[in-house]
Amino acid sequence: MDKEKYNELLRNIWKKTLPFLGAITMEGIFRRIIKKREVQYPYLSKISLSENGFDILSLDGDNIKEGMNLIVIDFYKFLEEMTGNIVTNEMDDLIKEVLNEEQR
Secondary structure, X not given: OOHHHHHHXXXXXXXXXXXXXXXXXXXXXXXXXXXXXOOOOXXXXXXXXXXXXXXXXXXXXXXXXXXXXXXHHHHHHHHHHHHOHHHHOOOHHHHHHHHHHHHO
16 A cells, blocks of 8 residues: 555545544554654654655655555554444445555
8 A cells, every 4th residue: 555545545534434423532652653653663753644645755755655554554543442343444445445455
């Protein structure tokens, strides 16, 4: 998956979960996840994040797959732990798309 597709995926996840959590909460959760993963994947620190969502197009290089997959999976797991399936049901199709493309 390329940067544009990850950018679109993260923006869609943001839009689907924003009504449940609000912008400030979403931004805080993602900043925590990014901080955790940027030790292993330093390029993740360059993700632009605001209460309006994401922009990852400024990330260096094209090989961002592993780090970005972990960001998406960590967020999904966090939401599942916090809300059960209430919020994650809204994301299932988006996440399945990523996992299916990665298996190709």
